[in-house]
Amino acid sequence: MKGWTGNIMRINLSDKTYKKEPYSEEFAQKWVGGRGFALKILWDELKPGIDPLGPENKLIVALGPIAGAPAPNTGKCVVAAKSPITGGYGDGNLGTRVSIELRKAGYDAMIIEGQAEKPTYISMQDDQIEFLSAEEIWGKGTYATNDWIYKKHGKSAGVLNIGQGGENMVLYAMIRSLEGRAGGRPGMGAVMGSKNLKAIVVKGTKDYPLADPAEYKRIGTQDLKKVGEIDKKTGWSIQSTNGVLAWCNEVAALPVHNFRKTHHPDAWKVDGVRLNEARVATYGCPNCTMRCGITIHDAEGHESELDYENIGLLGPNLDIFDFPQVASLNWLCDEYGIDTMSAGCVLSFYADAIEQGAIDGDFKFGDAEKAKELLTMTAHRTGTLGNLLADGSRKMAQKIGKNSIAYAMQVKGLEVAAYNCKFIPGMALAFGTAPIGAHHKESWIITYELRETKRESYGPEKAQKVIDLQRIRGGLFEYLPACRFPWIELGWGIENYPIYFNKATGLNWSLDDFWKVSDRVYALMKLFWAREFPDCQRSDDYPPAVWFDPANADTEGPIAGKVLEWDKYNQLLDHFYNIRGWDDRGIPTLKTAQALDLSSEAAELMKTFKLK
Amino acid sequence: MKVQVRVIGYLIHQAGFGEKEVDLPCPITADELLTLLGIEKSLPKFLTKNGKGITPNEKLEEGDLIVIAPLYSGG
Numbered sequence: 001m002k003g004w005t006g007n008i009m010r011i012n013l014s015d016k017t018y019k020k021e022p023y024s025e026e027f028a029q030k031w032v033g034g035r036g037f038a039l040k041i042l043w044d045e046l047k048p049g050i051d052p053l054g055p056e057n058k059l060i061v062a063l064g065p066i067a068g069a070p071a072p073n074t075g076k077c078v079v080a081a082k083s084p085i086t087g088g089y090g091d092g093n094l095g096t097r098v099s100i101e102l103r104k105a106g107y108d109a110m111i112i113e114g115q116a117e118k119p120t121y122i123s124m125q126d127d128q129i130e131f132l133s134a135e136e137i138w139g140k141g142t143y144a145t146n147d148w149i150y151k152k153h154g155k156s157a158g159v160l161n162i163g164q165g166g167e168n169m170v171l172y173a174m175i176r177s178l179e180g181r182a183g184g185r186p187g188m189g190a191v192m193g194s195k196n197l198k199a200i201v202v203k204g205t206k207d208y209p210l211a212d213p214a215e216y217k218r219i220g221t222q223d224l225k226k227v228g229e230i231d232k233k234t235g236w237s238i239q240s241t242n243g244v245l246a247w248c249n250e251v252a253a254l255p256v257h258n259f260r261k262t263h264h265p266d267a268w269k270v271d272g273v274r275l276n277e278a279r280v281a282t283y284g285c286p287n288c289t290m291r292c293g294i295t296i297h298d299a300e301g302h303e304s305e306l307d308y309e310n311i312g313l314l315g316p317n318l319d320i321f322d323f324p325q326v327a328s329l330n331w332l333c334d335e336y337g338i339d340t341m342s343a344g345c346v347l348s349f350y351a352d353a354i355e356q357g358a359i360d361g362d363f364k365f366g367d368a369e370k371a372k373e374l375l376t377m378t379a380h381r382t383g384t385l386g387n388l389l390a391d392g393s394r395k396m397a398q399k400i401g402k403n404s405i406a407y408a409m410q411v412k413g414l415e416v417a418a419y420n421c422k423f424i425p426g427m428a429l430a431f432g433t434a435p436i437g438a439h440h441k442e443s444w445i446i447t448y449e450l451r452e453t454k455r456e457s458y459g460p461e462k463a464q465k466v467i468d469l470q471r472i473r474g475g476l477f478e479y480l481p482a483c484r485f486p487w488i489e490l491g492w493g494i495e496n497y498p499i500y501f502n503k504a505t506g507l508n509w510s511l512d513d514f515w516k517v518s519d520r521v522y523a524l525m526k527l528f529w530a531r532e533f534p535d536c537q538r539s540d541d542y543p544p545a546v547w548f549d550p551a552n553a554d555t556e557g558p559i560a561g562k563v564l565e566w567d568k569y570n571q572l573l574d575h576f577y578n579i580r581g582w583d584d585r586g587i588p589t590l591k592t593a594q595a596l597d598l599s600s601e602a603a604e605l606m607k608t609f610k611l612k
Numbered sequence: 613m614k615v616q617v618r619v620i621g622y623l624i625h626q627a628g629f630g631e632k633e634v635d636l637p638c639p640i641t642a643d644e645l646l647t648l649l650g651i652e653k654s655l656p657k658f659l660t661k662n663g664k665g666i667t668p669n670e671k672l673e674e675g676d677l678i679v680i681a682p683l684y685s686g687g
Binding site: 238 | 620625630681
């Protein structure tokens with residue numbers, strides 16, 4: 001087997017043991033790596049119904065055959081577990097030197113199981129693991145933790161770590177890396193914290209097991225340079241991802257006031273131009289020539305790394321248009337290791353619930369100082385309110401009642417990314433059918449909807465487009481794994497990725513081979529959902545109800561008077577299910593599972609769940 | 613004729629402005645406007661006229677608001 005290392009490191013925190021385990025070429029080719037590996041391992045090894053924050057859950061760190069090896073932008077790794085916020089399969093990707101170091105150590109994945117008795121961190125050097133005390137840094141934020149580890153292990157080490165949010169099991173706690181990168185929105189940091197695991201440090205000294213190392217290196221480094229040249233020519237990284245903020249404001253897709261409004265006259269104050277003007281420094285992931293991480297000074301003088309999602313949700317969504325204050329909220333989330341996107345939605349939901357009279361409180365939209373206080377309470381689970389906020393907007397709404405679930409901006413428990421779909425049906429479908437909850441990484445079709453179709457259309461072409469993009473974004477880029485930015489932002493051809501894969505593995509795959517893996521991965525994520533929730537139904541794939549409420553329609557602007565329509569959304573969902581070969585509950589049929597080579601998984605599921 | 617032009621995202625750095633009124637020869641298409649503004653044409657764009665999506669061949673008229681944006685794909 002070439003490309004893959006053929007090895008997984010299994011680490012048990014309860015008894016401090018570890019074991020190198022080989023995996024087969026059949027497994028490699030069926031699941032490729034990253035999300036594919038993590039999902040299949042969790043399917044095989046987790047008992048249904050386990051507590052996501054108990055020792056029975058497993059944290060997976062997974063790479064793939066081109067991870068780490070130079071090519072456009074391969075410095076990514078996937079972290080996965082049963083999600084504490086959704087109850088289903090959860091994962092995320094983040095830029096990190098772990099993508100390089102773990103592969104050089106001779107492994108494509110780590111399975112971390114059990115629970116350490118005391119705060120611990122793992123140090124891996126090739127085939128050796130040490131279980132070391134993390135008591136000195138338990139209770140510290142991610143920046144201090146990262147510095148502490150760099151002092152002990154050097155800056156060349158691959159590091160994953162958590163902050164107080166993960167330690168206190170905030171349900172949307174993230175895993176952090178490289179001081180500016182974060183991944184695992186569906187509570188992967190909380191799973192790490194539940195295991196008393198503060199950090200993972202990896203160093204490796206071996207070569208990548210590439211089939212054609214010279215040719216891979218030639219093409220990979222040449223293409224990395226080309227991507228950098230395209231970036232310079234277009235100027236994309238001048239504003240980086242936040243270039244989209246002004247665009248969202250223009251087309252009425254910006255989240256403002258807990259998504260109740262879609263645009264705002266002050267949005268320019270936090271747009272890409274202003275971000276670039278305030279820039280202090282620029283950061284990027286390994287093997288990247290786009291460098292999307294722009295830092296600015298926050299209101300307290302910290303260097304805070306911003307992108308569109310955290311600006312949109314901690315800024316306009318909270319009616320905050322003061323850039324240093326938005327940066328402060330972002331810095332706190334990063335320091336505590338909690339997801340900026342969920343945090344923004346949780347705070348906006350709380351302010352909205354107070355405004356609606358559903359709950360008493362003194363937090364108002366636009367109050368940045370109070371928002372900082374609430375983030376600190378959340379990360380430490382301080383008191384009743386801190387605990388309420390730490391459990392995410394779905395559980396909050398269940399506790400608050402009074403139909404507040406209608407404006408809790410989440411799907412399957414995971415908060416919505418920073419695109420307001422009040423009148424963007426296809427993107428609402430993309431959020432609704434995202435199998436890990438409302439994450440934009442699965443599919444994003446707003447430009448297509450506005451440019452190639454009518455915005456008000458609910459036709460099958462939109463369902464097909466959501467699936468096409470899921471195959472690429474949530475499929476290919478998540479199981480290679482690699483960053484999607486060269487492709488989506490600079491137009492770097494998707495046809496380049498089979499070239500890298502084939503040079504790494506010696507195989508001869510086409511894009512169609514990848515799409516079959518993508519469909520298999522999406523089907524198994526839904527089988528995982530059905531195994532956890534035998535009473536699952538199509539309403540699990542519904543976006544927030546407030547987007548359908550005529551009383552919530554814009555009163556002016558490009559979509560004045562318009563909202564989504566339930567009957568038409570259900571038709572769109574049917575189109576999606578029909579194309580996917582899923583039943584009317586959104587679960588793959590037995591025939592579909594068999595066609596995707598998931599017969600054994602289907603048979604396992606049918607012990608407790610009837611597939612149609 | 614006078615047309616209001618709003619440029620978004622990284623294209624601002626190619627055009628050299630974010631929004632301004634531009635005096636243009638008549639007739640003129642959206643594609644010709646891109647050339648006049650010095651905006652790189654090899655990458656796809658999202659163009660709107662008075663809030664509605666248009667193709668590059670669309671003719672512009674006095675008083676139009678033209679928005680020129682990169683083809684964002686959702687980060």
